[in-house]
Amino acid sequence: MFKGHHFDRSVILLCVLxxxxxxxxxxxxxxxxxxxGVEVDHTTIHRxxxxxxxxxxxxxxxxxxxxxxxxxxxxxxxxxxxRWMYI
Numbered sequence: 001m002f003k004g005h006h007f008d009r010s011v012i013l014l015c016v017l018x019x020x021x022x023x024x025x026x027x028x029x030x031x032x033x034x035x036x037g038v039e040v041d042h043t044t045i046h047r048x049x050x051x052x053x054x055x056x057x058x059x060x061x062x063x064x065x066x067x068x069x070x071x072x073x074x075x076x077x078x079x080x081x082x083r084w085m086y087i
Contacts, residue, residue, distance in 0.1 A: 015045045
């Protein structure tokens with residue numbers, strides 16, 4: 001998925017993740033990466049986001065647990081005002 005790119009995969013994923021999760025501006029994200037010693041342009045981060053966000057969403061949805069409408073309550077006894085009650 002990341003073969004042939006100039007930047008390391010961890011840098012790309014970090015930029016895309018921060019942009020999507022924390023809704024940072026692209027220029028702010030560019031400054032943050034420059035503080036960490038990675039010189040990357042804001043348009044490059046935008047291209048990464050456009051390219052990798054759908055691919056990452058597809059992979060996350062594959063690994064996500066299915067949500068069902070079923071739920072179960074365990075039946076138990078609890079003490080209410082000194083008396084055991086069945087729930």
